Amino acid sequence: METLKVKTPEGTYPIFIGADILTPHTAFARSSFLTQVLGQTEQVCALITNPTVARLHAARVVEALRAHGFAPRVFEIPDGEQFKNLATVSAVYDQLIDARLERNAILFALGGGVVGDLAGFVAATYLRGVPFVQLPTTLLAMVDSSVGGKVAVDHPRGKNLIGAFKQPRAVIADTHTLTTLPAxxxxxxxxxxxxxxxxxxxxxxxxxxxxxxxxxxxxxxxxxxxxxxxxxxxxxxxxxxxxxxxxxxxxxxxxxxxxxxxxxxxxxxxxxxxxxxxxxxxxxxxxxxxxxxxxxxxxxxxxxxxxxxxxxxxxxxxxxxxxxxxxxxxxxxxxxxxxxxxxxxxxxxxxxxxxxxxxxxxxx
Ligand SMILES: NC(=O)c1ccc[n+]([C@@H]2O[C@H](COP(=O)([O-])OP(=O)(O)OC[C@H]3O[C@@H](n4cnc5c(N)ncnc54)[C@H](O)[C@@H]3O)[C@@H](O)[C@H]2O)c1
Missing domain, CATH: 1.20.1090.10 (Dehydroquinate synthase-like - alpha domain)
Known part of the structure; x- marks a missing residue:
């Protein structure tokens, strides 16, 4: 596994890169790295994903998060750029409120750039901001969208017009997820x-x-x-x-x-x-x-x-x-x-x- 550090005006966050780092029972999953990186936060957390990625990878990731002491609740948004909008954001807010997620609950974004951008925007705004972690599952999200803190949704007049700068607490790029990525x-x-x-x-x-x-x-x-x-x-x-x-x-x-x-x-x-x-x-x-x-x-x-x-x-x-x-x-x-x-x-x-x-x- 490789670790990169990103310095931002608000602090430094790590990017973990490697195969199977989100698999339960690996040495990495057994280590307490996540809790160390994330500090004392709520155990109840949200895992935002979409049905495509959930079917392929959510069970393994949920188990890995449990191994780190988290109790994730899974929330799905529909798959596709056409759903990267304020209506979907609003639906996610409803679910987080219903689940009584509090300000120190972490929001994990499991998916490609669409899930990462939307979940990041939710994290920037829900309760005036909650911590979030990027779990990118496309190559594009790993090399590009999960890093840098730009989060956004689309507006009918243009792409990514509504957004914020919101740095993740960590990025975990598990290359195992790429084995299912279409060509x-x-x-x-x-x-x-x-x-x-x-x-x-x-x-x-x-x-x-x-x-x-x-x-x-x-x-x-x-x-x-x-x-x-x-x-x-x-x-x-x-x-x-x-x-x-x-x-x-x-x-x-x-x-x-x-x-x-x-x-x-x-x-x-x-x-x-x-x-x-x-x-x-x-x-x-x-x-x-x-x-x-x-x-x-x-x-x-x-x-x-x-x-x-x-x-x-x-x-x-x-x-x-x-x-x-x-x-x-x-x-x-x-x-x-x-x-x-x-x-x-x-x-x-x-x-x-x-x-x-x-x-x-x-x-x-
Ligand atoms: N924030 C930034 O700095 C930044 C930078 C570049 C792009 N973006 C945004 O990223 C988005 C594009 O991201 P993308 O290319 O990842 O598209 P995407 O998120 O739509 O993912 C592409 C498709 O792959 C599926 N998928 C994801 N992971 C998979 C896996 N492991 N196995 C099988 N299928 C999988 C998704 O469900 C989706 O159908 C755009 O909305 C763009 O605006 C943001």
């Missing part, structure tokens, strides 16, 4: 892991380039998480450097939106990363060999690397301009400069963006 969800997480290699860790990138990610996960997952940790430690409230985590997302969000969300987020990010790399070569920010390596590693993981044929370049540009991450009138791009190094550019000529999209569009 599409695996690929979505890999797109983010590669992004982390590009912006912060050349060795991680090389590991993902050369090895079978699933088989070697214990070797590279802590590195992929560490990139996020380093960035959020330097920029806890997203005022600057955290923008680098959006590599591939300026193009990616626009593609997702134009596809009316039929294009999956991870796939859109992969195409977006390829677009950003190509744009970087056009601007002579990075060399063509790096752009080719980036494209190859994403392709090898069966992620898409071409802009869909039915998306005209000007429509993509327009969708980018309405993105909430835009600063002033300019579209902001995160571009790879070298492996492990990204820069932020917001004065890219429109024609150049159009040219890159046209070059990368699937030809008839």
């Amino acid at each position: 599409t969800e695996w690929r979505a997480g890999m797109a983010e892991a590669i992004k982390h290699g590009i912006i912060g860790d050349p060795e991680l990138f090389a590991q993902l380039e050369h090895g079978n990610g699933r088989l070697t996960i214990d070797a590279w997952l802590p590195r992929a998480i560490r990139v996020k940790v380093d960035v959020v430690q330097r920029d806890p409230f997203e005022q600057g450097e955290r923008t680098k985590l959006n590599l591939g997302h300026t193009f990616g969000h626009a593609l997702e939106k134009l596809s009316q969300f039929s294009l999956r987020h991870g796939d859109a990010v992969a195409i977006g990363v390829v677009c950003a790399a190509r744009l970087a070569t056009q601007l002579q920010v990075c060399d063509a060999a790096l752009a080719a390596r980036i494209e190859n590693v994403l392709r090898a993981l069966e992620l898409p690397v071409r802009v869909p044929r039915d998306m005209p370049a000007d429509a993509i540009l327009e969708a980018m301009q309405s993105d909430k991450k835009r600063v002033g009138a300019r579209v902001r791009f995160v571009l790879p400069r070298a492996l492990g190094e990204a820069c932020i550019v917001d004065d890219v000529p429109r024609e150049m963006v159009i040219r890159v999209i046209e070059e990368l569009r699937v030809q008839v």
